[in-house]
Amino acid sequence: MRELPIALITGANSGMGLACAEALAKKGWKVYGTYRSVKRAEPLRKLSKTLKVVPLRMDVDSASSVKKAVAQVYRKEKGIDFLMNNAGFVMAGFWEDVSDADLKAQFETNVFGLLRVAREILPIMRAQRSGKILNVGSVGGLVALPVLGPYSATKFAVRSLTDALRMEVKEFGVEVSELVPSEIQTAVVQNSRKGEKALSPDSPYTEFTKSYEAFAIERFKGAAPIQLLVKVVLKALSDQPMKRRYLVKFEDKALYFLKRFLPAGWIEAGIASQFPWCRWPRNGSN
């Protein structure tokens, strides 16, 4: 038996990943927190001075990097009890402004990267016949918003992959669940990327994209404190068994409920009312 339970959190050098690493370490876990770029690993290194947090270099976009990092943890600890698939970013832009390469970059990290890490860790958890995996989805994976199409697309994929994986690995004693946050006080907006043609003068969407940016900044003023999310993650860890998915804010739970029980057209009308520029032209017929 290992001395301490072992957790691996991807993208742990900032935001939700960092906060969860700290909280778990304080609860008696040994946390491997992964970062991609050495330049941005400072917050993790600082944490590792006082807590049982080990910074681990891993680029989820690279299969060999993921393999190497997980092997390193396994050699040392002989097991992994908790995986939080947290690494991800937001690609914003109207679908037409987002290039093939942009879209692939978004999936490379948010979906293929998540699968890469799971693929390396599942054999370890299956052999233990125990382990918990928490995939970080988003409310954007429940309803798709304009301008956030590519991001929503990856989070729809995370939702569905989490559900299928849960069913597949249950008999091996491994649990899989989805964490579904919405606006949380992190740097996700500042760290977001934009499609190649977004805001370019010849894009027909440039005006809309601008007004969306203002909207996003306004929405994030009401973002929930990160500790609210940390509490939910700790609850997921203590739940036996984990629930299918964990929503964070009350309004997200309300949305999840509405999305299930209301006709899709009503939900769409509700979203459209938030985006006044998504209007039909005045005299359009088709």
Add this chain to the structure above:
Amino acid sequence: MPLDVDQTTSVQKTVRSLLKKTGRIDVLINNAGWGAFGAIEEFTDAEVKAQYETNVFGLMRVTRAVLPTMRSQGSGRILNVGSVAGHITFAGIGLYSSTKHVVNAITESLRLELRPFNIQVTAIEPGQIHTRFKDNRRQNIAFKNGKSLYGKILQGVLEYGDRKSAKAPGPEMVAKVIWKALNDRRMSTSYPVGSDARFYPFIQRFLPDLLYDRVMDFVYSRFKRAS
């Protein structure tokens, strides 16, 4: 017309030569796609990417190529062929199903983004249809080689699917629904095709999570015993 949705140049070339002949495109039906089959853990990186290349990136490549034309026309309709698997998922079809969930995300957001240009978007969502989909299904290497740790359940799912597909309605039913969508003045958010395409999403929506999971556990245990 020859067109490989996996290749940007092929898509652009074909759309260009079509426009040279007709000058306009009123309807795009994004139908090209195939189904990967296997356990999520056992898909290689390359297998995952191949599935997304066609079902997701390919769909967007064609869409991107026709949108400037539809915008300048001030009209157009895009019908994305999704699947009942865009709402529900199961062991073995996890990867395929995730691409169809993505098609739903694309449809939902495109619908809103293209309103100002008077372009309508919808998803056609067939359940089991008796087509050559079976021949277009690609099992991942692990399962095909008989080395899958999940072999028993996957075999059960596969056999069940084949039994159902033999009795399923033919592709004419999808054509009929597409025709209806094209004649609707304002297209609905989605068009399920077949009773199963309505039933499974319905029970997932209206059964509590725990109960739905129990139902799935039951189905699961039957698959395992059957194989």
